[in-house]
Amino acid sequence: MAGHNKWSKIKRKKAINDARRSKIITKILREISVAAREGSPDPDANPRLRLAIQNAKKNNVPKELIQRAIHKQNETKNLKEVTYEGYAPGGVAVLVECMTDNINRTVSQVRAVFSRAGGNLGSSGSVKYLFERKTLFTLKPEGVDEEQLLLELIDEGVEDIDHQGDAIVITAPFETYGAVNQKLHALGIEPEESEIVWIPTTTVALPLEQAQKVLKMIEKLEELDDVQKVFHNLELTQELETALTNQ
Numbered sequence: 001m002a003g004h005n006k007w008s009k010i011k012r013k014k015a016i017n018d019a020r021r022s023k024i025i026t027k028i029l030r031e032i033s034v035a036a037r038e039g040s041p042d043p044d045a046n047p048r049l050r051l052a053i054q055n056a057k058k059n060n061v062p063k064e065l066i067q068r069a070i071h072k073q074n075e076t077k078n079l080k081e082v083t084y085e086g087y088a089p090g091g092v093a094v095l096v097e098c099m100t101d102n103i104n105r106t107v108s109q110v111r112a113v114f115s116r117a118g119g120n121l122g123s124s125g126s127v128k129y130l131f132e133r134k135t136l137f138t139l140k141p142e143g144v145d146e147e148q149l150l151l152e153l154i155d156e157g158v159e160d161i162d163h164q165g166d167a168i169v170i171t172a173p174f175e176t177y178g179a180v181n182q183k184l185h186a187l188g189i190e191p192e193e194s195e196i197v198w199i200p201t202t203t204v205a206l207p208l209e210q211a212q213k214v215l216k217m218i219e220k221l222e223e224l225d226d227v228q229k230v231f232h233n234l235e236l237t238q239e240l241e242t243a244l245t246n247q
Helices: 002-013 018-038 047-058 065-071 103-116 146-158 175-186 210-223 238-245
Strands: 080-088 091-100 129-139 162-164 167-173 193-200 228-231
Touching: 018 047, 018 065, 018 091, 018 228, 047 065, 047 146, 047 175, 047 193, 080 103, 080 210, 091 103, 091 210, 129 175, 146 162, 146 167, 146 175, 167 175, 175 193, 193 228, 210 228, 210 238
Parallel strands: none
Antiparallel strands: 080 091, 091 228, 129 167, 129 193, 162 167
């Protein structure tokens, strides 16, 4: 779990240019529209939509755009959700979550990124078994009693509460997102971040140069318009973390 949180912190430190920020906002708004289409347009009755809106607020998306996305759900009726699986060089497992209105286009683009990097796009189920789907909540540690918080949340399915540097990270099965989120609000706690992620059960450590090439491939996947999120099991070694934070 700690590894995922380290990746997240490094990503937050990296500067985001205007073009990349525009892509991020487009993907967030797309997720809001599909979440509203698949469930209720009321975030209190739709955990997925509530999560998407929280992510939008974290990225400073204007309220008007959020509301417009909720009401544009009919315009997303042709969008389909699909996950691609494969291996990057060095045997690193990769999951690519996409949202697309043209599966042939999307799979072609994803396969091209894998191929150019020397990786291979696999069949469904080829790497997903190496991951577990979890919900993560990140809190500010000020005024939080971790032991008491765990007692309050254990009935909601929370598995772990871990103090990681300047943050507290709560881990729970992804199905419990709504229950845990509601409990936190009832306790008067507003998470800094909340997300549903695929966490690897095992990781692959690579030499620095090879690991950096894998991360370049991950970045190329994330740049594709149809790609929403990318998960992998590359181990964040101390050498790699130092190289990334010094970029």
